[in-house]
Amino acid sequence: MAEHILSESVVLRIAESTPEQEVLKAVASATSIPVVKVGTTGYPVLEPLVLLTKNGQTAFYTSCSPEEAAEIATTLDNGNLRIEDADAIVEHPPERPYLPVPDLWPLQTGARTVLRRCGWLRPTHPEDYRISGGFETVDSDTDTVMSAAHSVTGRGWGDAMTNTPVGTSWNRSIDADGDPAVVVNAHGSPGDRLLLESVPFLPLEGALAAAQAVDASDIIVYLSEADEQALECVTATVENLPTTDTMVHVVTGPDEYRAAEPTMALEAIEGSQRLEARLRPPTPDIEGVYSRPTLIHTPRTLAQIVHAASGASPTRIVTVRGDVQHEATIEIPEDGSLATARTAVTVDGVFKGACVGGQFGGLTPDLDIAPTPNALDAADLGTEGIISILNEDRCLVAHVGEQSRFARDENCGRCVPCREGTVQLTKLLREVYDGSFRPDDIEELLRVMQSSSMCAFGRDATRPVATGLDHFEDEFVAHADGRCPTGTCTTEPQHEVPQ
Amino acid sequence: MSSEFARDDVPPLTEAIQPGTATDPTVGSTDAATLTVDGHEVTLEAGATLLDAVTAVDTNEDVPALCSYDREDNIGPRSECRTCMVKTDEHGLVPSCSFPAEDGLNVRTDAVAATEARDVNLDLVLSNHNLRCTTCGKNGRCELQDAAIANDVAEPRYGVLDNRGAYEPIDDSSSFIQIDRNKCILCNRCVEACNDVQVEGVLRLEGNGQDTRIGFQNDAETMADSTCVSCGHCVTVCPTGSLVETGIVDAATLPVPGFTQKNSIGRSIEPSDENTELMTPMKQDDWSEKDGQTSTEAATESESEDWP
Numbered sequence: 001m002a003e004h005i006l007s008e009s010v011v012l013r014i015a016e017s018t019p020e021q022e023v024l025k026a027v028a029s030a031t032s033i034p035v036v037k038v039g040t041t042g043y044p045v046l047e048p049l050v051l052l053t054k055n056g057q058t059a060f061y062t063s064c065s066p067e068e069a070a071e072i073a074t075t076l077d078n079g080n081l082r083i084e085d086a087d088a089i090v091e092h093p094p095e096r097p098y099l100p101v102p103d104l105w106p107l108q109t110g111a112r113t114v115l116r117r118c119g120w121l122r123p124t125h126p127e128d129y130r131i132s133g134g135f136e137t138v139d140s141d142t143d144t145v146m147s148a149a150h151s152v153t154g155r156g157w158g159d160a161m162t163n164t165p166v167g168t169s170w171n172r173s174i175d176a177d178g179d180p181a182v183v184v185n186a187h188g189s190p191g192d193r194l195l196l197e198s199v200p201f202l203p204l205e206g207a208l209a210a211a212q213a214v215d216a217s218d219i220i221v222y223l224s225e226a227d228e229q230a231l232e233c234v235t236a237t238v239e240n241l242p243t244t245d246t247m248v249h250v251v252t253g254p255d256e257y258r259a260a261e262p263t264m265a266l267e268a269i270e271g272s273q274r275l276e277a278r279l280r281p282p283t284p285d286i287e288g289v290y291s292r293p294t295l296i297h298t299p300r301t302l303a304q305i306v307h308a309a310s311g312a313s314p315t316r317i318v319t320v321r322g323d324v325q326h327e328a329t330i331e332i333p334e335d336g337s338l339a340t341a342r343t344a345v346t347v348d349g350v351f352k353g354a355c356v357g358g359q360f361g362g363l364t365p366d367l368d369i370a371p372t373p374n375a376l377d378a379a380d381l382g383t384e385g386i387i388s389i390l391n392e393d394r395c396l397v398a399h400v401g402e403q404s405r406f407a408r409d410e411n412c413g414r415c416v417p418c419r420e421g422t423v424q425l426t427k428l429l430r431e432v433y434d435g436s437f438r439p440d441d442i443e444e445l446l447r448v449m450q451s452s453s454m455c456a457f458g459r460d461a462t463r464p465v466a467t468g469l470d471h472f473e474d475e476f477v478a479h480a481d482g483r484c485p486t487g488t489c490t491t492e493p494q495h496e497v498p499q
Numbered sequence: 500m501s502s503e504f505a506r507d508d509v510p511p512l513t514e515a516i517q518p519g520t521a522t523d524p525t526v527g528s529t530d531a532a533t534l535t536v537d538g539h540e541v542t543l544e545a546g547a548t549l550l551d552a553v554t555a556v557d558t559n560e561d562v563p564a565l566c567s568y569d570r571e572d573n574i575g576p577r578s579e580c581r582t583c584m585v586k587t588d589e590h591g592l593v594p595s596c597s598f599p600a601e602d603g604l605n606v607r608t609d610a611v612a613a614t615e616a617r618d619v620n621l622d623l624v625l626s627n628h629n630l631r632c633t634t635c636g637k638n639g640r641c642e643l644q645d646a647a648i649a650n651d652v653a654e655p656r657y658g659v660l661d662n663r664g665a666y667e668p669i670d671d672s673s674s675f676i677q678i679d680r681n682k683c684i685l686c687n688r689c690v691e692a693c694n695d696v697q698v699e700g701v702l703r704l705e706g707n708g709q710d711t712r713i714g715f716q717n718d719a720e721t722m723a724d725s726t727c728v729s730c731g732h733c734v735t736v737c738p739t740g741s742l743v744e745t746g747i748v749d750a751a752t753l754p755v756p757g758f759t760q761k762n763s764i765g766r767s768i769e770p771s772d773e774n775t776e777l778m779t780p781m782k783q784d785d786w787s788e789k790d791g792q793t794s795t796e797a798a799t800e801s802e803s804e805d806w807p
């Protein structure tokens with residue numbers, strides 16, 4: 001095998017997200033030509049995906065069983081393969097560094113900037129990454145990196161600078177007393193998991209560049225203990241990073257939603273068994289892990305910084321799930337529209353609306369919104385990068401009730417507006433079924449939870465209910481009249497409130 | 500949980516103490532500051548919070564600041580009750596007990612949103628409190644009662660904890676300190692008194708969501724089985740009737756025939772016969788073998804049954 005994958009004239013790439021790697025094994029034993037495992041493309045609907053590259057052409061074979069894949073490899077080996085039979089073919093220069101995108105749904109949907117190496121390079125091989133233009137940002141000067149950091153806003157609720165330019169945070173760490181550290185918070189988000197599994201060098205390069213800019217001596221990659229593949233991949237990648245003055249550690253935290261909150265991530269990294277939020281201010285970039293100034297960014301943020309440093313325009317990584325046939329993770333230019341995300345999936349049933357922004361996203365009947373913090377904020381939607389599609393069979397009163405109950409059961413328990421507020425909110429929503437719909441009382445409680453909760457968990461937990469009332473108030477009124485428009489809520493009105 | 504990023508300069512004793520609470524950063528201002536509260540100018544030393552400014556003047560509205568504690572530096576601010584919210588032009592609504600007193604801030608206690616937040620949060624505290632003051636040992640010297648009276652709470656909007664099925668049994672197993680968790684506001688003062696002042700490592704916070712409660716670092720279920728040394732510091736700092744010295748449990752209760760604190764709850768855990776010493780048996784047995792490790796508190800799974 002050559003030093004990097006791009007120099008192979010004939011190569012078979014296998015992208016499959018199951019840990020068993022059955023297709024990879026079947027193909028490798030069926031042929032003598034090089035077979036490599038690449039990361040997932042973000043589209044499970046295409047996988048297991050077999051890519052045959054030969055003579056400046058790449059043929060795409062989608063959803064291959066191990067047998068089909070082995071068959072392709074054997075026919076290729078004995079010279080009888082008719083490449084025209086592939087699901088798609090694309091021509092490209094021989095050493096093309098990024099996945100060539102054929103006319104194949106849903107691959108051609110959206111943009112491919114941050115994700116362009118996914119499905120094309122071996123994730124943990126540094127030479128593959130380098131030959132595709134990687135490691136240029138770690139080698140560039142601090143001014144370039146700093147100005148990139150000022151142009152990028154934090155992605156995801158696990159980022160300490162969500163929706164805010166991250167450069168401000170870096171400046172605070174530079175000015176603070178103590179030896180800075182950088183936390184790569186990859187806990188719990190599908191977009192971050194994709195980066196760690198398919199192109200882990202990219203966020204790690206961002207982290208190295210951040211560490212150089214603020215003169216940090218440690219980088220801590222933090223992820224959920226449930227994300228085993230990402231853990232394996234990032235651990236192997238760390239071994240293969242170019243040597244710098246920065247130590248890179250990998251730490252896992254519990255598989256709980258709240259464990260992604262930036263200060264709870266610090267608690268988990270310090271080994272706390274019970275996770276609860278820390279007070280702010282001072283913010284973690286002044287006093288963070290073991291009291292050291294600590295930057296906390298998601299892989300998505302760090303990847304954007306690398307791209308901004310090379311002059312690329314910003315994009316958003318969005319995962320679409322819910323009432324769809326296959327989940328998809330797609331990249332959308334910031335000047336594009338979230339409606340693009342819908343075209344990357346097949347909706348199960350008739351589209352009714354979407355929950356935009358993850359667990360505590362906002363409800364909207366219309367996805368034609370730019371994926372920018374300002375536009376999303378104006379619509380009270382979240383920037384988490386997860387859209388759940390809701391079909392017409394979904395009862396939205398039940399949907400927000402479930403989210404409120406999740407908040408009640410999963411909060412850390414520290415502050416009153418969230419710990420007790422979610423209990424009362426869940427009761428108020430439950431009482432709708434008993435004929436008592438009190439929108440003013442619900443909104444008063446939401447305002448206070450939003451304005452006085454200690455962390456984003458409690459603040460964001462208000463969003464599903466607030467947007468549900470904004471857009472679908474008639475459904476609440478119908479339930480108070482004893483009628484569920486979708487017929488989902490079949491329970492007879494009860495007078496007992498679940499504890 | 501794996502951690503290969505550990506600190507090696509922590510003394511063994513404090514490392515063994517696991518209070519279950521977050522390691523907060525140092526709060527308070529870095530410099531002396533002059534600011535205004537409801538139009539009154541206040542000047543404060545470095546290290547001050549907005550609550551220091553609020554208490555220094557005659558404010559337009561009452562600020563209960565229920566969970567704050569200014570009598571010992573090692574305790575607080577926990578900043579959990581959020582009944583100290585004030586409005587600033589620069590940062591919007593902030594909890595005054597933990598927000599640094601920045602120079603030039605314009606603080607209002609009487610902004611509509613701040614008053615609303617304090618009132619709603621106080622009612623949220625009461626919603627999870629057994630408000631049977633007449634049978635409570637702290638009746639008349641309770642900070643929650645004082646706050647509710649000062650804030651003119653007549654009818655708390657979310658009611659009070661008044662469901663016998665939801666009450667936790669009173670822990671009367673120790674001959675010195677009684678715990679009634681139905682009156683706990685989770686201010687964490689007792690945990691800090693125990694760990695940060697006395698360095699005893701007995702009490703901790705455990706659980707999450709509605710199951711958040713004070714418990715014991717040795718996983719004991721009762722005070723008697725804990726490693727308590729009966730120093731009583733936790734009782735001193737507790738704002739409510741949650742931690743009370745056993746001898747004075749009924750001291751302040753109104754004599755209503757047949758109606759006592761215990762039968763108001765229904766269940767209690769009584770001391771066993773041999774437990775009459777001040778120090779709990781666990782503490783006497785083997786203090787030195789305490790390893791301080793706490794088990795992972797199983798987090799509540801979100802109920803899987805269908806809504807509603």
Ligand code: SF4
Nearest residue numbers: 412415418455457458
């Ligand atoms: S908002 Fe919720 S999760 Fe955050 S500190 Fe408060 S109780 Fe904990």
Ligand code: SF4
Nearest residue numbers: 683684686687689737
């Ligand atoms: S027992 Fe008392 S001091 Fe301890 S957390 Fe509860 S209310 Fe606060």
Ligand code: FES
Nearest residue numbers: 578580581583596
């Ligand atoms: S006094 Fe500030 S939050 Fe309790």
